Amino acid sequence: MDFNFSAEQLAIRDTVRELVQDRVAPRAAEIDEKSEYPADLEKLFAENGILAIPFPEEYGGISGSSVTICMAVEEIAKACTSSSLILAVQALGSYPILLAGSEEQKKRLCPPLAEGRVAAYALSEPDSGSDAAAMRTSAKRYGDEYVLSGSKIFITHGSLADTLVVFARTDPDGGSRGTSAFVLEREESPWTVIKLEHKLGIRGSPTAMLAFDEVRVPARNRLGEEGQGFKLALGVLDRSRPGIGAQALGIAEGAFEYALNYAKERRQFGRPIAEFQGLQFMLADMATQIEAARHLVYLAATKVDSHAEDLTKMAAMAKLFASDMAMKVTTDAVQVLGGYGYIQHYPVERMMRDAKITQIYEGTNQIQRIVIARALLR
Numbered sequence: 001m002d003f004n005f006s007a008e009q010l011a012i013r014d015t016v017r018e019l020v021q022d023r024v025a026p027r028a029a030e031i032d033e034k035s036e037y038p039a040d041l042e043k044l045f046a047e048n049g050i051l052a053i054p055f056p057e058e059y060g061g062i063s064g065s066s067v068t069i070c071m072a073v074e075e076i077a078k079a080c081t082s083s084s085l086i087l088a089v090q091a092l093g094s095y096p097i098l099l100a101g102s103e104e105q106k107k108r109l110c111p112p113l114a115e116g117r118v119a120a121y122a123l124s125e126p127d128s129g130s131d132a133a134a135m136r137t138s139a140k141r142y143g144d145e146y147v148l149s150g151s152k153i154f155i156t157h158g159s160l161a162d163t164l165v166v167f168a169r170t171d172p173d174g175g176s177r178g179t180s181a182f183v184l185e186r187e188e189s190p191w192t193v194i195k196l197e198h199k200l201g202i203r204g205s206p207t208a209m210l211a212f213d214e215v216r217v218p219a220r221n222r223l224g225e226e227g228q229g230f231k232l233a234l235g236v237l238d239r240s241r242p243g244i245g246a247q248a249l250g251i252a253e254g255a256f257e258y259a260l261n262y263a264k265e266r267r268q269f270g271r272p273i274a275e276f277q278g279l280q281f282m283l284a285d286m287a288t289q290i291e292a293a294r295h296l297v298y299l300a301a302t303k304v305d306s307h308a309e310d311l312t313k314m315a316a317m318a319k320l321f322a323s324d325m326a327m328k329v330t331t332d333a334v335q336v337l338g339g340y341g342y343i344q345h346y347p348v349e350r351m352m353r354d355a356k357i358t359q360i361y362e363g364t365n366q367i368q369r370i371v372i373a374r375a376l377l378r
């Protein structure tokens with residue numbers, strides 16, 4: 001399959017690749033070790049137009065294509081998963097505006113995001129994760145504003161975002177049709193950060209529990225009609241899941257490349273360990289799995305860009321396959337390095353810890369299978 005990347009997309013990828021080699025890769029181990037959000041890299045990405053990738057030109061961006069987002073996320077994730085979330089979550093938090101925003105909202109809200117205002121996406125709650133429609137955060141209308149009350153959990157960049165899309169219940173008895181989406185601008189609708197989580201991986205990406213204590217939001221910041229929130233939340237995930245697939249792909253590629261080079265250098269029994277067929281078969285399987293995932297991820301991203309009818313199914317397949325692949329490939333990369341793979345000095349244990357989250361967020365892989373089966377049986 002020829003992905004037919006445009007000259008523009010290839011130029012963006014090359015810019016990202018260069019920045020990653022020069023500025024991101026040397027910081028990756030330290031970011032993980034210190035569990036530190038790389039604010040310097042966020043600034044670097046903003047200055048180099050990387051945060052403008054999710055937006056079309058008419059809204060201040062440079063692309064707006066899912067394929068381009070995937071290319072950039074993949075490149076960054078090869079070196080540092082936490083840093084790849086700076087772009088992936090910028091896209092996740094902006095999709096609701098691009099999908100459901102009025103022309104006025106898109107013109108007002110998108111250009112500052114393209115320039116580097118940080119976006120985040122708040123759907124999950126302590127008691128509603130996979131069953132997102134059971135959310136309890138409420139939004140009550142009083143004149144030309146809404147008052148939001150409740151809490152959200154595990155919100156990537158929720159602690160540092162400037163613009164937060166929050167899904168809340170506008171009709172207590174409406175079930176999935178009783179929810180709506182709101183854009184909160186931190187300056188006019190401030191939320192509270194309750195705590196930051198300590199995590200297995202993606203340690204440089206803050207994950208926050210947030211509280212909304214009667215937060216006032218202007219009615220002009222509601223996205224779409226009342227009652228359309230849950231449908232929008234799912235529509236956004238359909239479009240962002242290929243990006244998680246691309247992230248998983250990048251993590252696996254980073255680990256594979258390291259393991260391959262290591263196998264050529266490391267000598268046991270008087271020869272490089274790469275000469276042992278037991279390891280050759282592992283390396284062959286890893287490379288094959290990566291190639292298969294690459295095709296699925298970019299096929300799904302192409303479906304998003306062409307508004308294909310089966311994009312929900314394909315996005316779920318790409319996220320499911322690529323994340324399971326990344327977990328397997330990174331685990332095998334640790335095995336190729338033997339004891340050294342288990343030691344923090346080498347990057348593959350970090351990549352293995354980072355890979356795990358791709359099987360969980362934006363819908364667990366059990367939920368992806370439900371989405372795929374539902375599409376098959378419809």
Ligand SMILES: Cc1cc2nc3c(=O)[nH]c(=O)nc-3n(C[C@H](O)[C@H](O)[C@H](O)COP(=O)(O)OP(=O)(O)OC[C@H]3O[C@@H](n4cnc5c(N)ncnc54)[C@H](O)[C@@H]3O)c2cc1C
Nearest residue numbers: 121122123124129130154155156207360361362363364366
């Ligand atoms: C680091 C991190 C970052 C995150 N970032 C964000 C974010 O930015 N914004 C946001 O809104 N959310 C975010 N999340 C939340 C994430 O999307 C949820 O954790 C995820 O959807 C699962 O929900 P849960 O944790 O409540 O698990 P649960 O829904 O409680 O699931 C527990 C287990 O049950 C399984 N399960 C549940 N229902 C079914 C079913 N019907 N059939 C089969 N198995 C089922 C699940 O697959 C899982 O294995 C993040 C989470 C983490 C850990």
